[in-house]
Amino acid sequence: MSTETPRRVEVYPDREVIVEFDPDLTFECVEDCTWCCHHGVLLYDRDLLELAQRANLAETTTEFRGEKFVTREEKGREEHVAEDGCACAFLREDGLCTLHLEEDWKPTRCSVFPLGVWLEDGDLHVDIRDSAHEHCEGLNVSERSVIDNLEAFLPEILWDLENPDSDREL
Ligand code: SF4
Ligand code: SF4
Incomplete structure (x- = not known):
């Protein structure tokens, strides 16, 4: 932290967040990384x-x-998979997301990463996820x-959730 x-x-408008990360933080997703798509998605x-x-x-x-998650599945390939050969059900062989490409939509957690959010004393807080510090190359x-x-x-739906805590993993 x-x-x-x-x-x-x-x-x-009227939707505030408490920023816990360094305000100088920059981020750009690194092409071909896909690390955060190797896991089950909340x-x-x-x-x-x-x-x-x-x-x-x-x-x-x-x-x-x-909790509900997108499943991980065995991919039968060497790229864009975790050490156990599995990745998110929607991660294509070329490292792109089927949902994003074909539906122009992705789960909230995929938009939020490499950040994480939680509710504390009625306020939504945001910080870099611990796992992102270790694995995300885009920071x-x-x-x-x-x-x-x-x-x-x-x-915006994050402000309407009873429990927005994004740090729940499969
Ligand atoms: S839904 Fe798409 S963006 Fe989210 S983890 Fe799966 S492949 Fe990645
Ligand atoms: S871990 Fe970071 S750099 Fe890698 S795909 Fe996810 S957001 Fe992009």
């Missing part, structure tokens, strides 16, 4: 409804500890300020 004093930023209820219009939920989602490699582009990472 940053040693900077957290800043309150209005991302949408689906908020609204995501589940959206996904139901685009994919077969019985084939692409699973339940774990009372501080570009000129694109995160704090100035928070709407690209934080869909």
